[in-house]
Amino acid sequence: MFKEPTYLDNHSTTKLDPKVLDAMMPFLTNNYGNSASQHYFGYVSSEAISIARKKIAVLINSSDEEIIFTSGATESNNLALKGIVDSYKSQGNHIITTKIEHSSIIDVCKKLEQKGIIVTYLSVDKTGMIDLLELQNSITDKTILVSIIFGNNEIGTIQQIQKISDICHSKGVLLHTDATQVIGQLNVDVRELNIDLMSFTSHKIHGPKGIGALFIKQTTPKILISALIDGGGHEKNIRSGTLNVPAIVGFGKAAEIAKSELLTNSNFVKNLRDKFETKLQLIDGIKINGNINSRLVNNSNITIPNIKIKNLMRKVKSVAFSTHAACSTMDGNISHVLNAIGLNKNEIESSARFGFSKMNTEKEIIEAADSLINAIKELQNSSTHIISHTNISNN
Numbered sequence: 001m002f003k004e005p006t007y008l009d010n011h012s013t014t015k016l017d018p019k020v021l022d023a024m025m026p027f028l029t030n031n032y033g034n035s036a037s038q039h040y041f042g043y044v045s046s047e048a049i050s051i052a053r054k055k056i057a058v059l060i061n062s063s064d065e066e067i068i069f070t071s072g073a074t075e076s077n078n079l080a081l082k083g084i085v086d087s088y089k090s091q092g093n094h095i096i097t098t099k100i101e102h103s104s105i106i107d108v109c110k111k112l113e114q115k116g117i118i119v120t121y122l123s124v125d126k127t128g129m130i131d132l133l134e135l136q137n138s139i140t141d142k143t144i145l146v147s148i149i150f151g152n153n154e155i156g157t158i159q160q161i162q163k164i165s166d167i168c169h170s171k172g173v174l175l176h177t178d179a180t181q182v183i184g185q186l187n188v189d190v191r192e193l194n195i196d197l198m199s200f201t202s203h204k205i206h207g208p209k210g211i212g213a214l215f216i217k218q219t220t221p222k223i224l225i226s227a228l229i230d231g232g233g234h235e236k237n238i239r240s241g242t243l244n245v246p247a248i249v250g251f252g253k254a255a256e257i258a259k260s261e262l263l264t265n266s267n268f269v270k271n272l273r274d275k276f277e278t279k280l281q282l283i284d285g286i287k288i289n290g291n292i293n294s295r296l297v298n299n300s301n302i303t304i305p306n307i308k309i310k311n312l313m314r315k316v317k318s319v320a321f322s323t324h325a326a327c328s329t330m331d332g333n334i335s336h337v338l339n340a341i342g343l344n345k346n347e348i349e350s351s352a353r354f355g356f357s358k359m360n361t362e363k364e365i366i367e368a369a370d371s372l373i374n375a376i377k378e379l380q381n382s383s384t385h386i387i388s389h390t391n392i393s394n395n
């Protein structure tokens, strides 16, 4: 009988929480109104959207007025960068980001560069941390935006956003952060952290795909952001188009659950991750990537000597994991993140990413680790065999 693989790819997406599906069902069936309509069906939908917006705002400690719904973090990132650049281009043509952003930041930056925007890509140390002094020194009077990934989707490194925010604001520059991976793992408080713009998405917190949000801080004077999509003036004219009511309701429910289960889940997931890594460390020479002291609790990115991860993936069909980000920006499928922390091509090809969630069980994690260890040993033995064999024939 076919047994489903153990899902350890929770950085690329997560399983829908059954409670989220239950919350969505009425809006996929009887409650089909357009939330902009001025009649009973419209009111039912617009009421559901207000409630969901409130729940999402509570999760990040914003006001609901500050939440703009988008199709996901990719769109939120596009909107933040392109929207800010378009609104503030008369004040400057410089933005700052990092070398370890998600493709939806890097690719936007590449496009902005073609349009004459100057982009500084901050480097990171071996653990994936940016240098705060380098950030501070990179800000000029032409800088209009700093965009830094909060928690990295490959190696899990969590940046010091509070300190980054202090630096940006002491220089009067707006801060955007892609918080997609930290939401639901860490308590993110946009007030306390003093973040101006923040992207996140529903499907990384056990909500439905195709719905996300951009938080835009309410300030005086207002933060100006040009729309990518014009139309009926939805979402304060920042993002037009009929709202995806079932998805928004699901996102709201997922946010509510993420908030109420935050501590329990992060402890549970961290325990799974640590058990998994303890087991894998039985393999000689294994290396954990990222910052051990500041890392997403659900992340394990490891380099395994003398094997190619694509061979490991072929061998261990019972575990669903990945080599790196589902959406990579580098040619030849080489991770730009692992490259930025100084791994060479060989090491990158020997690196795997595992992502855990509340849906995993301790039993399946132990089994997955055992299957991986066995396969790694076999692959390492056959590769040393080939190497010694070649050596002999060379002599």
Ligand SMILES: *Cc1c(COP(=O)(O)O)cnc(C)c1O
Residues within 6 Å of the ligand: 011, 012, 071, 072, 073, 074, 075, 102, 104, 149, 151, 152, 153, 178, 180, 181, 201, 202, 203, 204, 210, 211, 212
């Ligand atoms: C998944 C992810 C995205 C993209 O989110 P979508 O909702 O799939 O567009 C952006 N940034 C990071 C860090 C991610 O992990």
